[in-house]
Amino acid sequence: MSELPKGFVTASHAVLFQENEAVRCDVCAGALESAGSDDLDEGYDVHGSGLLVWTRGEERRYQEPPLCPACAAAIGVSALQRWEIEEEEG
Numbered sequence: 258m259s260e261l262p263k264g265f266v267t268a269s270h271a272v273l274f275q276e277n278e279a280v281r282c283d284v285c286a287g288a289l290e291s292a293g294s295d296d297l298d299e300g301y302d303v304h305g306s307g308l309l310v311w312t313r314g315e316e317r318r319y320q321e322p323p324l325c326p327a328c329a330a331a332i333g334v335s336a337l338q339r340w341e342i343e344e345e346e347g
């Protein structure tokens with residue numbers, strides 16, 4: 258097996274055919290814990306999702322990429338900051 262350069266990631270075809278495909282964060286590709294675990298404390302176990310909306314002529318498409326809590330929080334905070342900047346600028 259040849260040595261790969263550092264930072265190079267490979268995946269075999271097995272990844273494409275996983276039986277239980279783990280939900281992965283759309284930003285950092287970190288695996289998200291699926292619901293229904295034994296953990297009864299669900300208060301902080303809610304993962305978020307983004308919402309992409311775009312239009313093409315009459316067609317309107319929606320997509321909700323899954324996000325891990327860390328990325329969802331980061332995106333939410335930066336969106337709020339942009340909102341505030343725009344409010345101040347009028």
Ligand SMILES: [Zn+2]
Binds near residue numbers: 286329
């Ligand atoms: Zn993430």
